[in-house]
Amino acid sequence: MEKLRYERPLIKRLESEMPNKFGMKAEHFPKSHIDGVAVKDLIEAHGSPLFVLSEKTIRNTYQRAKKAFSTRYPKVQFAWSYKTNYMDAVCNIYHQEGSWAEVVSGFEYDKAIKNGVPGKRIIFNGPDKTIADLTKAIQNESLIHIDHLDELYTIVELTETIKKRPRVAIRVNMDTGVYPMWDRFGFNYENGQAWDALNKIMASGKMDLIGLHTHIGTFMLSAKAYGVAARKLADLALGLKRKYNHEVKYIDLGGGFPSKNTLKGAYLPGNDTNPVFDDFAEEIASALLNAEFSPDALPLLILETGRALVDDAGFLLGTVISNKRSSKGKRSTIIDIGVNLLFTSFWYDHKITPAQDFTHFNEETTVFGPLCMNIDVIRESAVLPLLNKGDHFVIHTVGAYNMTQWMQFITLRPRIVLIGLDEKVHIIREAETMDSFNKFENMPDYLKKFEL
Amino acid sequence: MKIKPNIAVSDSGFVFNPDTGESFTVNPIGVEIINLLKENKETSEISNQVRVKYTVDQPTFEKDFDDFIGLMRNYSLIEND
Numbered sequence: 310m311e312k313l314r315y316e317r318p319l320i321k322r323l324e325s326e327m328p329n330k331f332g333m334k335a336e337h338f339p340k341s342h343i344d345g346v347a348v349k350d351l352i353e354a355h356g357s358p359l360f361v362l363s364e365k366t367i368r369n370t371y372q373r374a375k376k377a378f379s380t381r382y383p384k385v386q387f388a389w390s391y392k393t394n395y396m397d398a399v400c401n402i403y404h405q406e407g408s409w410a411e412v413v414s415g416f417e418y419d420k421a422i423k424n425g426v427p428g429k430r431i432i433f434n435g436p437d438k439t440i441a442d443l444t445k446a447i448q449n450e451s452l453i454h455i456d457h458l459d460e461l462y463t464i465v466e467l468t469e470t471i472k473k474r475p476r477v478a479i480r481v482n483m484d485t486g487v488y489p490m491w492d493r494f495g496f497n498y499e500n501g502q503a504w505d506a507l508n509k510i511m512a513s514g515k516m517d518l519i520g521l522h523t524h525i526g527t528f529m530l531s532a533k534a535y536g537v538a539a540r541k542l543a544d545l546a547l548g549l550k551r552k553y554n555h556e557v558k559y560i561d562l563g564g565g566f567p568s569k570n571t572l573k574g575a576y577l578p579g580n581d582t583n584p585v586f587d588d589f590a591e592e593i594a595s596a597l598l599n600a601e602f603s604p605d606a607l608p609l610l611i612l613e614t615g616r617a618l619v620d621d622a623g624f625l626l627g628t629v630i631s632n633k634r635s636s637k638g639k640r641s642t643i644i645d646i647g648v649n650l651l652f653t654s655f656w657y658d659h660k661i662t663p664a665q666d667f668t669h670f671n672e673e674t675t676v677f678g679p680l681c682m683n684i685d686v687i688r689e690s691a692v693l694p695l696l697n698k699g700d701h702f703v704i705h706t707v708g709a710y711n712m713t714q715w716m717q718f719i720t721l722r723p724r725i726v727l728i729g730l731d732e733k734v735h736i737i738r739e740a741e742t743m744d745s746f747n748k749f750e751n752m753p754d755y756l757k758k759f760e761l
Numbered sequence: 762m763k764i765k766p767n768i769a770v771s772d773s774g775f776v777f778n779p780d781t782g783e784s785f786t787v788n789p790i791g792v793e794i795i796n797l798l799k800e801n802k803e804t805s806e807i808s809n810q811v812r813v814k815y816t817v818d819q820p821t822f823e824k825d826f827d828d829f830i831g832l833m834r835n836y837s838l839i840e841n842d
């Protein structure tokens with residue numbers, strides 16, 4: 310007789326009190342496959358933990374975002390935010406879809422060039438651009454978004470030796486009614502810094518001022534804030550038109566749209582409550598169309614959307630190591646995924662779904678990672694079906710920031726695979742090995758020997 | 762270890778403790794264990810029976826069993842020895 314699947318015995322008191330905020334419903338169905346490929350097979354072939362990206366979801370999400378904006382505004386361009394996920398394969402999917410590149414360091418800039426992005430299609434943001442970076446960007450006619458006056462003066466100086474006119478924009482920070490206000494990057498709108506910087510650029514006569522940029526924050530839950538931002542940048546653009554009869558070519562509203570994740574402390578799942586592309590597109594398009602631009606001189610709208618485009622396409626597969634009970638009687642589950650791999654668990658209550666069948670019985674549990682550190686908590690409280698040691702599970706919505714902000718800490722970083730549109734599995738980043746790690750280390754001769 | 766004699770268990774996994782008025786839900790394997798306890802089966806016998814029927818190794822089951830008994834004790838469903 311074949312044995313039945315084991316589920317650990319469970320007894321739960323029926324409580325009549327109000328459900329607490331963690332009482333969100335548990336999953337009803339296992340996540341046994343991703344784009345037609347079995348989770349079990351993926352782990353067998355590539356190990357656990359394993360990052361999995363869905364090309365289908367990446368392209369579908371991009372096309373949804375593109376449509377939301379281009380049906381409302383005639384000139385729209387996305388620029389892929391490299392820091393959100395700079396696996397080359399991921400970047401190239403966006404480039405194939407028509408996205409430019411948005412980078413914030415020399416490293417990311419070189420990655421975009423190596424991927425084949427024309428210099429003219431690279432937006433260079435960030436406060437730390439070296440002389441070498443700026444020289445390269447000027448020569449390649451990239452779009453340099455100036456962050457501070459020191460950078461502005463460095464560019465003016467460089468024009469004395471480089472015989473090309475830098476193509477620049479400034480980054481503007483502003484009050485859009487949301488807290489916290491990001492005011493450490495760029496020039497402030499309300500106190501006149503931004504207008505001052507624009508006048509300095511125009512007065513220098515050495516650069517082509519072609520755009521205006523802002524990035525008002527990340528995981529923004531207010532679509533209205535983007536309307537405010539678009540109006541303020543439009544106001545600066547119209548000021549340039551009035552004073553210098555100068556037209557900027559584009560308005561870049563940065564990134565910041567939320568993904569479907571649930572922020573820590575939120576009472577309802579993000580999937581049900583977060584605004585979607587259409588909400589943002591409506592606000593932004595109205596603000597720009599209603600501004601005083603002449604109809605034949607509407608600026609190009611650039612968006613540097615990161616997490617909202619890629620988060621849903623990423624999954625992290627893992628395995629249960631053990632179930633325990635704390636000294637206070639609380640259930641805890643230890644998994645083979647720590648905060649070193651899932652940086653975003655500091656912000657989100659990530660959804661976790663078993664990869665195999667389960668019953669409707671569930672238990673509130675704390676999900677701990679395997680690191681020998683107290684901070685290694687993936688979910689402080691999750692209502693999960695009863696997982697056994699060795700069971701597999703899927704953590705959802707991990708495509709943004711984890712594959713760039715992960716840390717080599719205590720364990721080595723795992724493989725990343727991409728499931729293509731043809732449902733074939735492609736390895737896009739190898740797992741780290743002791744050898745690959747040790748390549749960076751060097752042992753001084755006198756430390757080579759010891760006796761114990 | 763003995764389960765309190767007046768504890769009622771239904772096949773669908775509903776447990777009622779008339780002493781406290783509290784009710785509980787138990788999953789099917791939990792119901793089986795409670796029924797075996799009611800028949801005064803020893804721990805080793807329960808473990809053997811469960812392992813014949815389900816895919817589980819002895820250490821895992823015994824750990825889960827101890828945990829389950831701990832909770833039952835906590836809910837005053839087991840008589841103090």
Ligand SMILES: Cc1ncc(COP(=O)(O)O)c(C=O)c1O
Pocket residue numbers: 390393411434524526527528563564565566613614615616617709
């Ligand atoms: C300048 C800039 N653009 C775009 C992004 C992407 O943001 P998000 O992932 O929130 O869309 C960021 C992220 O912080 C950024 O700093």
